[in-house]
Amino acid sequence: MTTATIAGADVQIDDEGFLIDPTEWTEDIARQLATNIGIELTDRHWDMIRFIRADYAANGVTPGTRRVQAAGGFATKEQFELFPKKPQKKSAYIAGVPKPAGCV
Amino acid sequence: MPTNQRHLVVLGAGTAGTMVVNKLRKKLKKDDWKITIVDSSTTHHYQPGFLFLPFGTYTTDEIVKPKRKFIPDGVDFMVAEIEKVLPEDNQVLLANGQTLSYDQLVIATGTTPRPDQTEGMMGPQFHDTVHEFYSLDGSKALAEKLKDWPGGKLVVHITEMPIKCPVAPLEFTFLADDFFKQKGMRDKVEITYVTPLDGAFTKPVASAALGTMLSDRHVAVEPDFIIERVDEGKIVSYDEREIPFDLLVTVPLNMGADFIAASGLGDELNYVPVNKQNFLSDKYDNIFAIGDASNIPASKAGSVAHFAVDLFAENFISHVAGEKMVHFFDGHANCFIESGDGKGMLIDFNYDTQPLPGKYPLPGVGPFSLLEESRVNHQGKMFFKWMYWNLLLKGRPLPVPALMSMVGKEEPKELETTEV
Structure with missing residues (x-):
């Protein structure tokens, strides 16, 4: 665990660069994190990020691909279009919630 | 009444x-x-x-x-x-x-495994070149298939987490490697392990150990694979990776x-x-x-x-009785992992503590080794069938505590008690 300055804010990150504390997240941080991994955020990206944050806040668990599809209304194919190759990991990274564990 | x-x-x-x-x-x-x-x-x-x-x-x-x-x-x-x-x-x-x-x-x-939930999984290839081993019928059909399978590309695949017994596809891979070695045809079989996870297992220390066991057995790993459909002779992911197979052994979506x-x-x-x-x-x-x-x-x-x-x-x-419930479950799991050649591993973990190396249940003594292959672990797994039918189902006590204990476990170098 280290402290990093992202978009002018001091935040705690883990060794993969994920925010440790979701409450430290801001939209400016999200923009910077998205730039780090080469993603330009469109309205649809923001919709999905907001769903993931709201669902995490409600359930304490980062929603998986299937939940983002079923409860959030983002088809798996679209998730891959928005966040190429690794939608779960990339969207969680930008949304400032823990990396999905893929369960156990 | x-x-x-x-x-x-x-x-x-x-x-x-x-x-x-x-x-x-x-x-x-x-x-x-x-x-x-x-x-x-x-x-x-x-x-x-x-x-x-x-x-x-x-x-x-x-x-x-x-x-x-x-x-x-x-x-x-x-x-x-x-x-x-x-x-x-x-x-x-x-x-x-x-x-x-x-x-x-x-x-x-x-x-329950639900092959019907993935496009193409239950097509005409099902129980021919596409198999699963999470049901009695499925396991029997796969036994028939393996009897005279001439070799080729074997793909062991997990559709999506969570699945019942998350170590089983790894065990299947280790046992398949051993099975083909015993038959003297390991050189005719190319094994690929395809997973939606970013490594062999969900928890970091065990994932590294199990990943090494796969590479030691010349099993290729294809991580982060989210399947979209099964086509004839290949599986296709949402990001359009294609993995060809002669024999697909999949773990269907569990629901x-x-x-x-x-x-x-x-x-x-x-x-x-x-x-x-x-x-x-x-x-x-x-x-x-x-x-x-x-x-x-x-x-x-x-x-x-x-x-x-x-x-x-x-x-x-x-x-x-209208009273508070005072016992708190910690997510304790204890799994034998068959690794082939008459050996097995054991992992013991809970919500907060990932599988770690060590001895179980007695520190330094065992007899079981955690996260390490041994013959005793394999014998433990074989003996478990008797315990299941004769003790466990009937609610009789087993000689293991319900909550996980750190006794006998070796902490990883960086103290890491939760996964990200």
């Missing part, structure tokens, strides 16, 4: 449900509580045995027995399909038209029972949201879900169900 008698209904007579009625029938007076258990099937399958059937290690009669044999006297066993639970009315509707009224309900209907969705009690995979420490439904204070049927973030495995039921039985008595 006595006027004050209350009714406990348990849905599902698998590992968890059978243990629940055995434990609770001993604890609840018959005048106070009637107990009914419902299941659509009359046969109990020793599911860990499905892993061995394809390689001819077990025969069907060793792993299939009548459920009735494990249901204690004083418990009504009803064979019926469950249609729906009406939680507001405290009723269960059965497909045969009967209605059961309950005071307390325990949902223990587990999780809870459909009646859970119909009853409005489930999440998107039909698992019942419950408190992860005591298994009480988030919505109803007279509904519990235990074993694989719940959404607790633990492995879907018999060992978890076993440790969970030990605590649940104590808690249930308090709960129905």
Whole structure:
């Protein structure tokens, strides 16, 4: 665990660069994190990020691909279009919630 | 029936449900509580045995027995399909038209492989070049296939997490490697392990150890693979990677029972949201879900169900007496991992502590080695079948504690007790 300055804010990150504390997240941080991994955020990206944050806040668990599809209304194919190759990991990274564990 | 008698209904007579009625029938007076258990099937399958059937290690009669044999006297066993639970009315509707009224309900209907949920998986290739080993029929069909399979590209594949017994596809891969070596044809088989995870397993220390075991056995790993469909002779991911196969052994999507969705009690995979420490439904204070049927973030495995039921039985008595439940489940799991060549590994972990190396249950002594291959671990796994049929299902004590202990475990260099 280290402290990093992202978009002018001091935040705690883990060794993969994920925010440790979701409450430290801001939209400016999200923009910077998205730039780090080469993603330009469109309205649809923001919709999905907001769903993931709201669902995490409600359930304490980062929603998986299937939940983002079923409860959030983002088809798996679209998730891959928005966040190429690794939608779960990339969207969680930008949304400032823990990396999905893929369960156990 | 006595006027004050209350009714406990348990849905599902698998590992968890059978243990629940055995434990609770001993604890609840018959005048106070009637107990009914419902299941659509009359046969109990020793599911860990499905892993061995394809390689001819077990025969069907060793792993299939009548459920009735494990249901204690004083418990009504009803064979019926469950249609729906009406939680507001405290009723269960059965497909045969009967209605059961309950005071307390325990949902223990587990999780089921659903090949129908992935496009192309159940096409004409199913049970020909596309196989699974999570059902009795599937394991038997795969055994037939492997008998005279000439070799080629074997792809072992996990559709999506969570799955029942998350180490089983790894075990299958290790046993397949050994099986083809014994047959003198390992050089004719190319094995690829395809997973939606970013490595061999969900937890970092074990993932590294198991990943090394795969590369030692010349098994290629294709991580982060989210399947879109099965085509003829290949699987295709959402990001358009294609993996060709001559023989696909897949773990289909696992889902809870459909009646859970119909009853409005489930999440998107039909698992019942419950408190992860005591298994009480988030919505109803007279509904519990235990074993694989719940959404607790633990492995879907018999060992978890076993440790969970030990605590649940104590808690249930308090709960129905109007008292607080004071036993808290920690997500304890304990899994043997067959690694081939007469050896196995053992992992022991919970919600917060990942599998670590060490000795179990006695520090320094074992006899079991954690996260390390040994013959004793393999013998432990083989002996477990006897324990399952003779002790575990009947609710008799096993010589292992319900909560995980750090005794005997070696902490990783960086103290890392949770995964990200």
